[in-house]
Amino acid sequence: MSELHDRLEMLGASAERGSRARAFAGALLLTIVGSVLSLVVYMLFRPAVTGLLEPSFPALGALVLTKGSQVGFALIVGAYLGLTRRWDEYVQLRWPSLHDLLWVVLGTAGLDLMAEASQLVLPLLGLSIGLLSGTGSGGLDVGLETWPVLWPLVFLALYLLPALAEEGFIRGIVQGRLRDTFHPVWEVVLGAGLFALMHGLYGVGRGPEFLAAYLVLLFGQGLAFCLTYERTRNLLVVAAVHALSWTEFDALFFGLF
Numbered sequence: 310m311s312e313l314h315d316r317l318e319m320l321g322a323s324a325e326r327g328s329r330a331r332a333f334a335g336a337l338l339l340t341i342v343g344s345v346l347s348l349v350v351y352m353l354f355r356p357a358v359t360g361l362l363e364p365s366f367p368a369l370g371a372l373v374l375t376k377g378s379q380v381g382f383a384l385i386v387g388a389y390l391g392l393t394r395r396w397d398e399y400v401q402l403r404w405p406s407l408h409d410l411l412w413v414v415l416g417t418a419g420l421d422l423m424a425e426a427s428q429l430v431l432p433l434l435g436l437s438i439g440l441l442s443g444t445g446s447g448g449l450d451v452g453l454e455t456w457p458v459l460w461p462l463v464f465l466a467l468y469l470l471p472a473l474a475e476e477g478f479i480r481g482i483v484q485g486r487l488r489d490t491f492h493p494v495w496e497v498v499l500g501a502g503l504f505a506l507m508h509g510l511y512g513v514g515r516g517p518e519f520l521a522a523y524l525v526l527l528f529g530q531g532l533a534f535c536l537t538y539e540r541t542r543n544l545l546v547v548a549a550v551h552a553l554s555w556t557e558f559d560a561l562f563f564g565l566f
Contacts, residue, residue: 479500505530
């Protein structure tokens with residue numbers, strides 16, 4: 310009986326490892342395919358926005374240009390959920406509770422903490438934080454203060470909704486696939502790695518040193534985002550954290566005080 314029990318345990322452990330391997334392979338494939346498709350959409354999106362908006366509305370056009378990849382993620386999420394019909398499983402949305410609001414603050418603080426940690430880690434790897442100068446610049450430098458009256462609408466349309474589209478893909482679908490089979494700690498760590506990979510594809514053309522430094526920074530950000538989602542299971546919360554990371558936090562109160 311003892312030998313039979315041991316064999317059954319070995320078979321169970323082997324099946325569990327196989328299930329985890331398949332789950333990670335599926336999440337990895339989704340990340341790569343989604344990243345490439347979003348990049349294609351971005352490349353198509355850019356000239357359209359440049360031609361339509363930038364001549365008459367340069368500030369708005371510069372900001373909209375930064376959301377091309379999120380348009381791609383929105384299309385991918387819609388197509389994936391339309392094919393799988395797994396809306397209830399991967400679209401975790403609800404009105405934020407007090408617990409959720411606390412995690413908006415903690416997630417935002419976590420991003421700042423990870424940024425500080427990256428500055429400590431990069432020199433240990435022989436890399437300089439200066440390699441990342443200019444990362445995230447462009448339309449995001451426009452700032453919500455450009456629209457002192459309409460900033461709430463601009464924040465909703467060009468910050469929160471695009472962040473929700475991206476989070477719906479990388480947290481809702483990709484991290485959701487990991488959650489099915491992995492311990493929460495591994496769910497967060499692997500999810501952060503896939504988040505770094507997803508964005509790292511955009512930095513391939515800037516050289517190996519930049520890419521290495523960029524991946525370190527992205528992995529830290531991914532830890533903060535993935536942990537926020539794991540603790541809340543609410544895409545709206547992690548999307549709010551993500552959206553706030555794209556702007557100056559106190560700019561949200563522009564004109565109110």
